[in-house]
Amino acid sequence: DTGVSQNPRHKITKRGQNVTFRCDPISEHNRLYWYRQTLGQGPEFLTYFQNEAQLEKSRLLSDRFSAERPKGSFSTLEIQRTEQGDSAMYLCASSPRSGRSPLHFGNGTRLTVT
């Protein structure tokens, strides 16, 4: 169990550019989640996958955001035409099974849009 891994840890980009983040969950976990956290707030749910299927998307996830999890392994979160309001910490989490169990979080990707 090497934990949830997220890359990059930090990303600085100019407004209007596209960015992509990667998340590698714990290997036996079939559920993968994306959250966004701004300073002084708790994480806000964005979307989640069970295996390769994206089962729910938050209304926070505008058309500029897209997430994929090919083959039910790693996941990517892409933001197109970034805006300054996209600046936040993007957190990935995974859980081992259906049912009630805690999420295991990665260390996040901090995005700064200038």
Place this chain on the structure above:
Amino acid sequence: SQELEQSPQSLIVQEGKNLTINCTSSKTLYGLYWYKQKYGEGLIFLMMLQKGGEEKSHEKITAKLDEKKQQSSLHITASQPSHAGIYLCGADAGKTSYDKVIFGPGTSLSVIP
């Protein structure tokens, strides 16, 4: 939709003091999670509570879920500088919904040596 409130928003205590953080829900809590977060890092899972009246402890941290399952508390005994960080409560979005966890805004804890 369910919302979680936490109090206090921030807390500064002298090392060795006891403290309590509260988490209140607008709806029944079917799965309640406590996490700790260091600045700029991910969330570290502390404890999960499911049953009304349930209490769990790990080292000097004790978490309780009230009988009505709408409020949880996190109590730290004899605080240490290592306890400093942001404490977040999270809850399953619904009784049979294991789909996502929603979070409170967090409580920032500082421990002065």
